[in-house]
Amino acid sequence: MTQGEKLSRRERERLRQRHDMLAAALELFSRNGYHNVSMNEIAEKAEFAVGTLYKFFKNKEDLYKSIMIEQTDWFHKVMDKAMDDGDDEIEKLRNYVRTRGVAVTEKEAVVRLYHAEIRGRSFNLRAGLDDEISRQLNELRERLTEIFASGIRNNLFRKIAEPAQLALALENICSGFIMRWLEKPENNKYPEDPDVILNIIFQGLIAG
Amino acid sequence: MTQGEKLSRRERERLRQRHDMLAAALELFSRNGYHNVSMNEIAEKAEFAVGTLYKFFKNKEDLYKSIMIEQTDWFHKVMDKAMDDGDDEIEKLRNYVRTRGVAVTEKEAVVRLYHAEIRGRSFNLRAGLDDEISRQLNELRERLTEIFASGIRNNLFRKIAEPAQLALALENICSGFIMRWLEKPENNKYPEDPDVILNIIFQGLIAG
Amino acid sequence: MTQGEKLSRRERERLRQRHDMLAAALELFSRNGYHNVSMNEIAEKAEFAVGTLYKFFKNKEDLYKSIMIEQTDWFHKVMDKAMDDGDDEIEKLRNYVRTRGVAVTEKEAVVRLYHAEIRGRSFNLRAGLDDEISRQLNELRERLTEIFASGIRNNLFRKIAEPAQLALALENICSGFIMRWLEKPENNKYPEDPDVILNIIFQGLIAG
Amino acid sequence: MTQGEKLSRRERERLRQRHDMLAAALELFSRNGYHNVSMNEIAEKAEFAVGTLYKFFKNKEDLYKSIMIEQTDWFHKVMDKAMDDGDDEIEKLRNYVRTRGVAVTEKEAVVRLYHAEIRGRSFNLRAGLDDEISRQLNELRERLTEIFASGIRNNLFRKIAEPAQLALALENICSGFIMRWLEKPENNKYPEDPDVILNIIFQGLIAG
DNA sequence: GATGAATGAGAATTCATTCAT
DNA sequence: CATGAATGAATTCTCATTCAT
Numbered sequence: 006m007t008q009g010e011k012l013s014r015r016e017r018e019r020l021r022q023r024h025d026m027l028a029a030a031l032e033l034f035s036r037n038g039y040h041n042v043s044m045n046e047i048a049e050k051a052e053f054a055v056g057t058l059y060k061f062f063k064n065k066e067d068l069y070k071s072i073m074i075e076q077t078d079w080f081h082k083v084m085d086k087a088m089d090d091g092d093d094e095i096e097k098l099r100n101y102v103r104t105r106g107v108a109v110t111e112k113e114a115v116v117r118l119y120h121a122e123i124r125g126r127s128f129n130l131r132a133g134l135d136d137e138i139s140r141q142l143n144e145l146r147e148r149l150t151e152i153f154a155s156g157i158r159n160n161l162f163r164k165i166a167e168p169a170q171l172a173l174a175l176e177n178i179c180s181g182f183i184m185r186w187l188e189k190p191e192n193n194k195y196p197e198d199p200d201v202i203l204n205i206i207f208q209g210l211i212a213g
Numbered sequence: 214m215t216q217g218e219k220l221s222r223r224e225r226e227r228l229r230q231r232h233d234m235l236a237a238a239l240e241l242f243s244r245n246g247y248h249n250v251s252m253n254e255i256a257e258k259a260e261f262a263v264g265t266l267y268k269f270f271k272n273k274e275d276l277y278k279s280i281m282i283e284q285t286d287w288f289h290k291v292m293d294k295a296m297d298d299g300d301d302e303i304e305k306l307r308n309y310v311r312t313r314g315v316a317v318t319e320k321e322a323v324v325r326l327y328h329a330e331i332r333g334r335s336f337n338l339r340a341g342l343d344d345e346i347s348r349q350l351n352e353l354r355e356r357l358t359e360i361f362a363s364g365i366r367n368n369l370f371r372k373i374a375e376p377a378q379l380a381l382a383l384e385n386i387c388s389g390f391i392m393r394w395l396e397k398p399e400n401n402k403y404p405e406d407p408d409v410i411l412n413i414i415f416q417g418l419i420a421g
Numbered sequence: 422m423t424q425g426e427k428l429s430r431r432e433r434e435r436l437r438q439r440h441d442m443l444a445a446a447l448e449l450f451s452r453n454g455y456h457n458v459s460m461n462e463i464a465e466k467a468e469f470a471v472g473t474l475y476k477f478f479k480n481k482e483d484l485y486k487s488i489m490i491e492q493t494d495w496f497h498k499v500m501d502k503a504m505d506d507g508d509d510e511i512e513k514l515r516n517y518v519r520t521r522g523v524a525v526t527e528k529e530a531v532v533r534l535y536h537a538e539i540r541g542r543s544f545n546l547r548a549g550l551d552d553e554i555s556r557q558l559n560e561l562r563e564r565l566t567e568i569f570a571s572g573i574r575n576n577l578f579r580k581i582a583e584p585a586q587l588a589l590a591l592e593n594i595c596s597g598f599i600m601r602w603l604e605k606p607e608n609n610k611y612p613e614d615p616d617v618i619l620n621i622i623f624q625g626l627i628a629g
Numbered sequence: 630m631t632q633g634e635k636l637s638r639r640e641r642e643r644l645r646q647r648h649d650m651l652a653a654a655l656e657l658f659s660r661n662g663y664h665n666v667s668m669n670e671i672a673e674k675a676e677f678a679v680g681t682l683y684k685f686f687k688n689k690e691d692l693y694k695s696i697m698i699e700q701t702d703w704f705h706k707v708m709d710k711a712m713d714d715g716d717d718e719i720e721k722l723r724n725y726v727r728t729r730g731v732a733v734t735e736k737e738a739v740v741r742l743y744h745a746e747i748r749g750r751s752f753n754l755r756a757g758l759d760d761e762i763s764r765q766l767n768e769l770r771e772r773l774t775e776i777f778a779s780g781i782r783n784n785l786f787r788k789i790a791e792p793a794q795l796a797l798a799l800e801n802i803c804s805g806f807i808m809r810w811l812e813k814p815e816n817n818k819y820p821e822d823p824d825v826i827l828n829i830i831f832q833g834l835i836a837g
Numbered sequence: 838g839a840t841g842a843a844t845g846a847g848a849a850t851t852c853a854t855t856c857a858t
Numbered sequence: 859c860a861t862g863a864a865t866g867a868a869t870t871c872t873c874a875t876t877c878a879t
Contacts, residue, residue: 040248043852045862054861056855065853165416166409170390174413177389178382185381201374205382206413208373227842251869262844267871435863456664459848470865472851481849581832582825589809590802590829597801598794617790621798621830624789667873669841678840680876689874 023061026051031072035114039069073138076115081141083108088148094156098175101149102199105179109186109195117187146172178202231269234259239280243322247277281346284323289349291316296356302364306383309357310407313387317394317403325395354380386410439477442467447488451530455485489554492531497557499524504564510572514591517565518615521595525602525611533603562588587622594618647685650675655696659738663693697762700739705765707732712772718780722799725773726823729803733810733819741811770796795830802826
């Protein structure tokens, strides 16, 4: 029991350390980009020795990947939950859009990194760096696709395009608004009202 | 006359060399990312000596910037022309979407780099590196905005959102489709029929 | 205590390393000149990796500057002490001349570098690189000047020239003898008897 | 005859070109130091192509050496002539000192280079770079030595030191004054009155 | 004979990674 | 087990020199 507690305490301590390292690295990567951050900088910011970093992560790329996975996990969880809530598909989409906005304001560093590296993925780091990340993002997209599909089945939506295409579209419109905000946070905001984004798809542009 | 011809020939020769260097660099940057390509690699691929590279470009960043500017110029020109053609706003938007697709298939390397660096810009390289590039992209976006605005003025479009928001949306939906194609060129294609994309905005999703 | 000893030992170790690097660099610079010595050569001679050199010195120029400062410190200290000893001004000057000779034989490499770079200073490296060095050398010269001035005040010397001019003269006569020795160590020697040099000035300088 | 004239004209033209190159190089070397001047810079300043430089000089070092030789020639000639004039040894030394001062003001660039490289010689460039230069300077020193020797023989001077030592001393006192002027041209001047320098040696040197 | 574009060896510097303490 | 000093391969950039035109 004491043994177990001790281990568990150690385990917890280790996780906290790991988290501190990832947090420091995220901050730096997000601000300066992967290649403009050295392991020594990360170690210093995290208040560990470099060697300790290497006890936790095989190498720089692994550290980077771990951040991406941790953050994607978080993102996946948050977005997934958002799409759980809501009585109908419209409400679910509204939650999707709204939650992406919340993510922006809550975790700017993550979002910056996400847009720099996920969208630009396979260019900046070795291609296909991470299947786990792809898997989670695909899962999310499929979830969104399914919402559209179900909305169409329920005659809530007209089938103006394939569900997968609609999901792709919504996802990217959100990204566009987010990036605009990242570029000039002072002038723009991610639409407070999610319907601003949804209307673009929902309303039907062509006049009567 | 001979003098003039000689000079012109030299000039042409220099431009061809410059072009070859930019092409080699584009290819490599696009495949591996800025930081994973060395000047020696570029030189080798372009079949010049490193020193020669430095005769044409002040340093690696300048070379990179030159690619981006050259390609943005090209992109701007092509897209601008696309939006000139078309009798009404619908036709112009159709041309916009279609032409982005053409650009994809014609210049894969460019597009890869565009999505890796333009979209992820301000992270990977010194921010604001490229005022000229921003200017051109903004110009393009404004052009698109104006098409939406004019369509609304002419009662061709309902004002379901601000023109600038509509432009942002369309731009990013296109990007989304392009990136999907870049990831799995075999499974997906950029929609051959531009109306696939346009319908998402045009048709009005909500059932009757 | 153990802590204190450990730290002190490390400190001592670091100083020893720094000293070894400076010694290796001094040897090479003195033999081949600043620009004909590469950091890799220095590292190899000092039996460290290049990277280690850069842990101790910001860059090549800093390494060079550090040598100059270290050596100027040493020179300043030695010469200063020489001029402390001696009951009257004559004896002090004798000590000055003698000690410059001792410096020659003890630290040939230093003296070579001193004459190559201190005397040729402002040509070979960025001018004004070394305010600290200038300061120390000026201090030394002023000290020498003051000896002459005081000798004149005490009627030990006739005022055949301004004290500053006499100091300049003595300093340079010494340098001349030293350089002659450096050029052909086998044929010449720095005068064993300092009066050989002093007489040149003294024989007219001594009052009465 | 025509042939001869043509050749002679060509010869003259070549010499003028060579002179222009040396002048440009002297200016640059003197200002920036040997290693901070590139062959392209020299070519540009001299208004020739680099290739042409290499038609005249085997390589950079040869060009440098040629400057030193040309300038030493000039220096040798001027100083030699100075020591020709003067009825007695005192007058000759006065001319020596005065002429070194004239050289300073007339050819600052030369003097800078002279002091940077001649005095620091064998350090900054490959040692023993040039026997011709050594020969001329030795000749000059011997000439000076001979003046002292002859003055002693004529009982004009007391033998307070070996003639060679006196020559060495005078030479270096002059150098000292020149260098002081080079460092702060505004505050100091090479003594307008050569007796300022000579007195330092003379006041004891002149026989009772 | 002049030209200057092209060359590529070589130099300074950085930084991910290791390993003795 | 943490540490951080030491490592050295890799990278960017320069410049003396050559040679086709």
